[in-house]
Amino acid sequence: MSASSDIQAQALQAREAARAIAQLPTSAKDALLRAMAQALEDDAAAILAANARDIEAAAAKGVGSAMQDRLRLDDKRLRGVADALREVADLPDPVGQVTRAYDRPNGIHVERVRVPLGVIAMIYEARPNVTADAAALCLKAGNAVILRGGSEAIHSNTAIAASLKRALREAGLPEAVVTLVEDLRRETILELIQLNDIIDLVIPRGGEGLIRFVAEHARVPVIKHYKGVCHQYVDSPASLDLALDLLVDGKVSRPAACNSLETLLVHADVAAGFLPRAAQALRARGVELRGDARSRALVPDMAEASEDDYAAEYLDLILAVRVVDGLEQAIAHVQRYASDHTEVIVTEDAAHAARFVQALRSAVVMVNASSRFSDGGELGLGAEIGISTTRLHSYGPMGLEALTVERFVVHGEGQVRHPDLL
């Protein structure tokens, strides 16, 4: 059998298995997730040994220490992965939820009911915990999952998937509910993302190159998360103390996260009172500032920001800065450079806040709160499988609900549309 038909055969098995998981009651899914957590803990020795092989290979290839650290599992991290599965078990089950119910004038009773999507393919890089996390979220929402992780974590991913499959087997469920693609060639991804009669959704997570490759070649629907070029606009009037807190939290608390700030916009009326303080606080925490002429006039030794700086997702301790004439110029700047992820306004004027929210199309807009809350857990979704920056199906942080769709269930007593025909 060719490699080509291998992946298709795997996908077809996943589709069969999707029927089994779709019909499982909540209690059985939750028991399965807890058994999977236990299996990961029971198999810790094998998983950590496999992980050591990945780390060794990474070191031999000269992979940097930050990347090696992202790849590394130890007892504590593995317990964290297992606990995350237990937390998913504790979340409410979206499947079967009736989101609306109503009677029509002819007496038919209409319900909108959440059902699983079917088969979800995850294509991701680096961190092996995604293998367990993504599988757990897909299963809890009643879906089968096809996982294609990166080559750098192949041994860890294979060991984790083996534990998950053992739990499936012991629960009497088809192993194909969780499929790990071990054939890592790019042609295999290509074939996978074109199986549009078998796979219902593909979610790529990783660098922009991976996401663009998937988006350009997929025939399966894709939910993309390109990047987060997040803005904070400090309006006038605004509490500058509050603005400073949000700025430090948004830039410094985890610069490599997509919901961290990349650009600060400041109303000209408060710039003199705010920018020197902000610069001092940020520089004290290692942040480099790059600004326009008006910012640089207020802050000594600030580098000049280029057009590229305003479009950049630094993911690092760098912040682009610009002084604007007011709300409308801030909105125009964000409209031009935003990646539709998360924007923040700091203001004491409710009408300004409303205008900012309405004028911008980003997935998440914060009024007087940190950009770092743009996260499934922080927004109360329980867990997060990704953050969508495309406005179809799901927009912004995606939780369990985003792995389902609403359908129609209708109950009648023999109603017909054209009684005259009978």
Added chain:
Amino acid sequence: MSASSDIQAQALQAREAARAIAQLPTSAKDALLRAMAQALEDDAAAILAANARDIEAAAAKGVGSAMQDRLRLDDKRLRGVADALREVADLPDPVGQVTRAYDRPNGIHVERVRVPLGVIAMIYEARPNVTADAAALCLKAGNAVILRGGSEAIHSNTAIAASLKRALREAGLPEAVVTLVEDLRRETILELIQLNDIIDLVIPRGGEGLIRFVAEHARVPVIKHYKGVCHQYVDSPASLDLALDLLVDGKVSRPAACNSLETLLVHADVAAGFLPRAAQALRARGVELRGDARSRALVPDMAEASEDDYAAEYLDLILAVRVVDGLEQAIAHVQRYASDHTEVIVTEDAAHAARFVQALRSAVVMVNASSRFSDGGELGLGAEIGISTTRLHSYGPMGLEALTVERFVVHGEGQVRHPDLL
């Protein structure tokens, strides 16, 4: 300028225009829709003259009379098109609806709010009323629309679009809110559906060939409506009178509609009591029956059904018939042949109904009600832009809500994620 950059330039103008329509209050959108209806009525002479040119061209090409009839507009039909716009004006506006609102433990207030998708491209064939209907639904949901109708209706579509654009102009809105693509080459469709940084959604409506072409080449997200192979299963116990009413309505009331029945499945225990009656009632209304051996033993002169018959969307007065051993065999048959559109069970047993609903993944499942209710208007959506048979974003009949997406709006009082950093 090349034709290639023409379509891109049009799409970019549509994206600009989308901002204007997205921010329009409900009252202004409704006034615009009513002005568009009036413009169509005021321009009736020009639109009917343009339509006459399309009919003439169709006749010269030897197009059949049924197709010519679908294409034809007259005073009454045009009034119907205008009235449909007024009905859309009367529908509730989904934009700005807060679907959920809650506080998080840290005090931030989270709202899920419906926003427009942005720019929607409709690619469709035949009936010129779609030009006005689709534009109205997209606008009401705050979107710009790019319309690419078929060559057979080009003069009608151009005249209708001219009226809609006049209403936009008179309301002081950019004409590019409604864009009609007049360049009908297939390469232009191809370019249009690959503008994934500009267009947010493409909805193809028409034959399966058109939909497959769009689905296979699009980089823009696509909502597909392939076909409706709808089943009615008559269970035991079931009211056979009720089953017969639903069968006649489902098969005969509009055989060319996608929500019409194509296959009848009958429980063996009731087959002898039901099938001869059903055959008589259907044959009296001109329906041809094609069945399996057990059906044919009960109904004289029934043709034999092939495998292809069970997979067929006849869209005609033909019905495939099969006797099954019971509920599970009926479910297995539907799982094998269904197009995920609409299925009906007729039963007096609530547990059987629940099992049928749960086991099947189709977009709409009816218990003791006609398949013909699988329609946006009948299900209370107000109007319908299509019926999705793919389980992402929207599944089943799509109304105004399906042309929006939920985002997050958060209000805080300075909350940060890592207060320890401040």
